Amino acid sequence: MATIKIPPVLRASVGGEKEVGASGGNVGEVLRALATSHPATEGQLFSADGELNRYVNVYLNDEDVRVLDGLDTAVREGDTLVILPAMAGGD
């Protein structure tokens, strides 16, 4: 089981939680598990062709999965995934 940190804009889609647990052997599987248990997140995470949306960054622990193996990056028990869409509030 990995822990997924949910950004503010997605929290409404997971019942207001800041962290959600999900299982899977790699980043893609964990995120798919999240989308299955919280369907409202699916369109926000994945594009129609099943790829991660370009405006969503995902970090395994503190590393950007784009410099690892992307959605194929292996996830171990106890790892943390950070989902991070860009945020522009400043006012």
Added chain:
Amino acid sequence: MSPSGAELLRRVKSQIAEVDPSEVKELIGEGVAIVDVRGSEEFATGHLPGAKSIPRGHLESRIEGAAPDRSAEVILYCASGSRSAYAARTLQEDLGYDHVRSMTGGITLWKDRGYEVEIPRALSPEQRDRYSRHLLIPEIGAEGQQKLLDAKVLLLGAGGLGSPTALYLAAAGVGTLGIVDDDVVDLSNLQRQVIHDSSRIGVPKVDSAEESIRALNPDVNVVKYQTRIDASNIVEIIEGYDVIVDGVDNFPTRYLLNDASVRLKIPVVSASILGFDGQLSVFKPYEGPCYRCLFREPPPAELAPSCGANGVLGVLPGTMGLLQATEVVKLILGIGEPAIGRLLLYDALGATLTEVKVHRDPECPICSRDPEEITDEELGVFPDYEAFCAAAG
């Protein structure tokens, strides 16, 4: 019998290594720590180029600021070579510095040889008082304070993030603060925008901010831009600034600022806030990633609450704005480890700070290219964002 002063000096000199001014002259600018152990008034009358001032009475407590590595070479000097000899023995015997030498004949011999002397611009007595807590920190001192006074920092927005940033940078003595904001003060701003006050509702934010800054520190020159930054004016506005503080509330301006600042190679200290969460990073062109390396594309409107008014804990822009101000000061002084290549995520409710790595994107449409290749037409371009925001109402 106790030795005479002259005898003691002879003994001390026999226990330490000395160096002739001609050799020191060759070492200037080579990364060797050169420390002036005279009093600060003597230092102010002129010193060796690049020398750090640590009066002998403060040697033990401040030397690590100038020479943190005890195995590295350190050269001490004073007026004639006596005080620096005692100081060298202290560093060698008591603090374990391995390669410390005292300059023969001090700055008097240095000057007799006709070598270059740097005369620091002196802080006024009032400035010495005002910035005294900076002057006491070895990493800042009079030299660092002068850097702050010479620095030009541009704040995009005198709102939630810009308010605390501007106030603290002004207090710190940043000499020029440019402020870009086309808005006027509204009652709903005052829950967080602490540079404004209840008597200034309806007043342009740039004017209100200027008034607060002037009242806090008359050393600061405020340059006001009562306008919205866009592709037509951005280069003209940001050119010449040393650091830019990005606190803008929308993606188009963030991308525009990124592209223009990369082209002009100006570092941007960026933060954003929403609800109880904040993000911060420093984008230093060509040394670290840029905003486009971090976020290739802006999110669609439904995931981008920047399009309209959103709730935010009033204290949060204070926290994030002051983290920004801290990064600005570090960049100006060249100290510490700025948050380059790192994104800090602050969760106010959880009281946690998480950090993730940000890498330069070798395919970045902007910073993978030379600055002169970035054209005016490309600045801030990305897919249909304004249409998204318009659709979101």
